Amino acid sequence: MKNKKILVIITIILTTIFTTGFTNINRNPKTVYRVYLEGKSLGIIESKKSFESYIDKKQNEIKEKYKVDKVYTPAELDIVKEITFENDIKTNKEIYNEIKNISSFMIDGYVIKIKGLDTKDEKGKTIKGKNQYIYVLDKKVFTDSVEKTVKSFINEEDFNNYANNTQKEIKDTGTIIDNIYLKNKITIKKDKIPVNKPIYLKEEDLSKYLLFGTTKDQSKYTIKDGDIINDVAFNNKVSIEELLVANPDLTENSLLYPGQVVTIGILKPQISVVEEDHVVKDEEVKFTTKTEEDPNQYTNYREVKQAGENGLNRVTQKIQKVNGETVSIVGIPAETQVLKVPVEEIVVKGTKQPIFTGGYGELIVTKGMFGWPATCSSISSGFGWRWGTLHDGMDIAGCGYGSNIFAIESGTVVASGYRYDNGQYITIRHDNGYYAIYAHMCEGCRYKNVGDRVKRGEVIGGMGQTGFATGVHLHLGIWTGMPYMGGTAVNPANFY
Numbered sequence: 001m002k003n004k005k006i007l008v009i010i011t012i013i014l015t016t017i018f019t020t021g022f023t024n025i026n027r028n029p030k031t032v033y034r035v036y037l038e039g040k041s042l043g044i045i046e047s048k049k050s051f052e053s054y055i056d057k058k059q060n061e062i063k064e065k066y067k068v069d070k071v072y073t074p075a076e077l078d079i080v081k082e083i084t085f086e087n088d089i090k091t092n093k094e095i096y097n098e099i100k101n102i103s104s105f106m107i108d109g110y111v112i113k114i115k116g117l118d119t120k121d122e123k124g125k126t127i128k129g130k131n132q133y134i135y136v137l138d139k140k141v142f143t144d145s146v147e148k149t150v151k152s153f154i155n156e157e158d159f160n161n162y163a164n165n166t167q168k169e170i171k172d173t174g175t176i177i178d179n180i181y182l183k184n185k186i187t188i189k190k191d192k193i194p195v196n197k198p199i200y201l202k203e204e205d206l207s208k209y210l211l212f213g214t215t216k217d218q219s220k221y222t223i224k225d226g227d228i229i230n231d232v233a234f235n236n237k238v239s240i241e242e243l244l245v246a247n248p249d250l251t252e253n254s255l256l257y258p259g260q261v262v263t264i265g266i267l268k269p270q271i272s273v274v275e276e277d278h279v280v281k282d283e284e285v286k287f288t289t290k291t292e293e294d295p296n297q298y299t300n301y302r303e304v305k306q307a308g309e310n311g312l313n314r315v316t317q318k319i320q321k322v323n324g325e326t327v328s329i330v331g332i333p334a335e336t337q338v339l340k341v342p343v344e345e346i347v348v349k350g351t352k353q354p355i356f357t358g359g360y361g362e363l364i365v366t367k368g369m370f371g372w373p374a375t376c377s378s379i380s381s382g383f384g385w386r387w388g389t390l391h392d393g394m395d396i397a398g399c400g401y402g403s404n405i406f407a408i409e410s411g412t413v414v415a416s417g418y419r420y421d422n423g424q425y426i427t428i429r430h431d432n433g434y435y436a437i438y439a440h441m442c443e444g445c446r447y448k449n450v451g452d453r454v455k456r457g458e459v460i461g462g463m464g465q466t467g468f469a470t471g472v473h474l475h476l477g478i479w480t481g482m483p484y485m486g487g488t489a490v491n492p493a494n495f496y
Helices: 002-026 048-066 092-102 139-153 156-163 203-212 229-235 240-246
Strands: 030-037 040-045 077-084 106-114 132-136 174-182 186-194 219-222 261-264 273-285 289-298 302-306 311-322 325-331 337-340 345-352 378-381 384-386 389-391 394-397 404-406 411-419 423-430 435-446 459-463 473-480 488-490
Touching: 030 048, 030 092, 040 048, 040 077, 040 092, 048 077, 048 092, 106 139, 132 139, 132 203, 139 156, 139 203, 139 273, 156 174, 229 240, 229 384, 240 261, 240 384, 325 378, 325 394, 411 435, 423 459
Parallel strands: 289 345
Antiparallel strands: 030 040, 030 077, 106 132, 106 186, 174 273, 219 261, 273 311, 302 345, 311 325, 311 337, 378 394, 384 389, 394 473, 404 459, 411 423, 423 435, 435 459, 435 473, 473 488
16 A cells, blocks of 8 residues: 555656656757846846857947047946756847947047026926937037037127237227127037947038937928028028028128028027127117197098108117027117107098998008107018017017007907916007007016007006017017917017
8 A cells, every 4th residue: 555655656756757847857068158238137148159250240340430549338337157957058249239228339539518508488487498318429529510600590690809809999889799698508528439329420410410400411402483481481481591590602792693592490509609799880779759639621531731850860779699599689778869869750530430331441541650659660580480489560679668569550458468478468459440459578677558548659657578589579460360369460560
């Protein structure tokens, strides 16, 4: 009986061996090598020597590409011998690609850190700027690229005169550059740089990236018969400045010819080039208009009793530009000289109501019929495309915070409130059928409410910097139809 029990136990053991572990017992273990990167196993390979030869080959390719003598393997790359029954052997190429996904081979070069600038979202919340890193083998490639980028936004002759301290003093009117600097904080450090990231070897490639945010070729446009610079820019949704930056051989006065190919590039500067100018110029002072009512004349009667004449002031301003775009104009009132006093325009308008059946068509304003909306006349930014977005109005700056904003024509206030982009604003439906939006007013400076009637030249608000505004200014938009609600923006400059 005892022998029978022993036979049963032996049978069970043999059955277990045959069903679960027979293969392992009979398979010979293998000597392999496990590759670790930063403590993480990437898999096993058959030959350490073969893998090291593959790495050497890749290193030689890197040396030839970048013309360097030494290539550094990723930190903490270990190859450890082990004995295993495992069959999942990887190729040298597979392990190499795993390494590239985690780390990188390194070479000697320079790391340039460009500190990101904080911005605000549409709700006014601060968005932290994102730092970026640029890699070069020769730091002169970077410094030359930065200088070329700066000269894309600043006239080269003016830049050289500023750099060499050879600017001419202003006698009557003129401009001198007070300062040129980069808004971003930039550091350059000699270090090991990764070969799996873009490494800029040529100044032209890095310059393109600093201007457009990419090294890809920009789109092209072939000039047609009758094309002029302004139309080419507007129809391709770029500003004139962007067009000239993308085509350094062109100027605003260049004559285009059919078949000529120009580059259309939307600027996305990776650095902020700041230019601060001291400007003395003669500036027209828009005349004001006084309206006299004549009850004996019908409402469609209008006569200029006294012609208005613009005045002339010699003004001094501090102007700040960022990447060629004017962001701030600050006047210095103490240095303003009155060269000519403006003459007030006097207009007689009838108030007698006509008797009629049916209705009159609305009067459409003609050029010069709108009054001026501010106490200053410097245009910091005109109507048109810039950086891929349509600037749907005209920016007037230099008047100072809280300065008066005037209605450009009589009408009715149809909107008075706050928008994330326009800040504090008022929209007036003027009696001639046009709508005008007056934006970026200061806090507490909207003096009119919806439904209020206003007269031409009446103060409706104060100039400020609310919404998406860089520097104190008034954004004046003129529309055929309600702004942002089916209307179409037109160029305000057409009416002055």
